């Protein structure tokens with residue numbers, strides 16, 4: 001028997017992460033709470049490692065905007081009458097009419113401000129500066145009866161746990177040993193840049209063909225005239241993301257249902273058909289901007305952005321002056337060498353077969369033939385040898401629910417509703433089982 005720790009507090013529903021997915025879930029809890037006139041216990045706590053709920057703060061760059069419709073906010077697709085909609089935010093900020101005249105999507109600054117506005121209203125549901133470092137099983141006679149959730153300076157136990165901690169930055173193997181102040185993932189971009197305190201390296205390699213890579217390049221080159229960037233691509237260069245209406249129908253809830261019903265081989269095929277709607281593509285305006293930059297530089301006889309396309313990294317070495325990078329043309333085999341001072345990895349995000357946070361629960365996790373978590377249609381992780389516990393993934397189910405269900409706003413609102421409903425339907429007796 002491995003009981004809950006004596007020094008830990010019991011929370012009915014514990015959520016890890018208070019980004020969009022965690023916020024959307026807290027909205028559901030709060031709406032239910034309000035509907036009962038506040039006469040029930042809140043019973044929900046989110047643990048968030050950051051100090052605020054700012055949305056991808058390290059990539060809050062000027063001239064960036066959201067790539068989804070503002071109706072796909074934290075609540076509207078689930079409950080258009082919610083007090084936490086983007087429209088309510090605009091109304092309270094007195095910008096409802098002005099926003100209508102913008103004629104373009106909301107900026108990422110405004111969307112992040114909206115997240116912060118909701119988070120402020122829900123501050124009773126969150127504990128910031130609380131990075132969860134481990135989840136231990138609480139056992140009774142070999143059965144999993146609860147989760148002990150730990151981090152520096154806090155310890156909670158619960159029977160209902162929701163992982164809303166987002167996808168993880170994808171770091172190609174060859175770059176791992178060099179990670180640090182001068183080699184980093186785009187998700188650290190603004191913090192790393194700030195640390196240079198104005199003395200920004202001049203020669204950069206930026207890896208990747210997606211939105212973050214393009215934005216980092218544009219931002220770097222906009223910083224100073226003497227910054228040079230090599231933009232490394234396995235493919236032909238930046239492609240425009242698939243924006244057509246028809247492929248984007250994949251983001252409709254009914255297409256999530258369709259996807260869930262497919263066999264694994266069909267899911268892979270379907271995913272490949274539609275992935276250009278969300279991955280490895282940039283906006284039309286960004287493509288225009290980067291192309292124009294190269295073109296106009298050529299007119300005046302300079303080169304700040306070098307496109308290294310159809311290229312694969314052959315070797316990366318730390319040298320006295322920076323990093324020596326050798327790439328190979330994937331068609332001709334020709335080698336090219338670059339020397340750079342810093343490297344930004346715009347290599348996107350990934351979802352592992354089993355989220356790292358679940359490592360200590362390994363013995364209780366059901367796995368599919370390929371070693372992935374088994375997640376049911378209500379986002380509940382299937383557990384073995386367990387009694388009265390519920391574990392959900394909120395934003396980590398791309399494999400089972402498809403492209404729109406993770407790493408996008410499309411499903412954030414209604415997924416929160418489904419998880420809440422599933423929790424109620426499978427309600428377990430709320431007991432504090434610490435001894």
Ligand SMILES: Cc1cc2nc3c(=O)[nH]c(=O)nc-3n(C[C@H](O)[C@H](O)[C@H](O)COP(=O)(O)OP(=O)(O)OC[C@H]3O[C@@H](n4cnc5c(N)ncnc54)[C@H](O)[C@@H]3O)c2cc1C
Nearest residue numbers: 017019020021048049066067131132165166395407408409
């Ligand atoms: C730059 C950028 C722009 C994007 N633009 C769009 C867009 O325009 N439209 C769209 O639909 N999608 C966009 N996306 C996709 C994006 O993933 C989703 O919009 C959304 O952020 C997903 O929300 P989430 O809560 O699942 O994950 P995240 O936003 O990653 O939030 C996870 C939260 O969990 C916290 N956390 C992580 N680990 C722990 C831990 N161990 N303990 C405690 N807290 C933890 C994090 O600090 C974070 O606050 C964009 C992504 C990026 C990177």
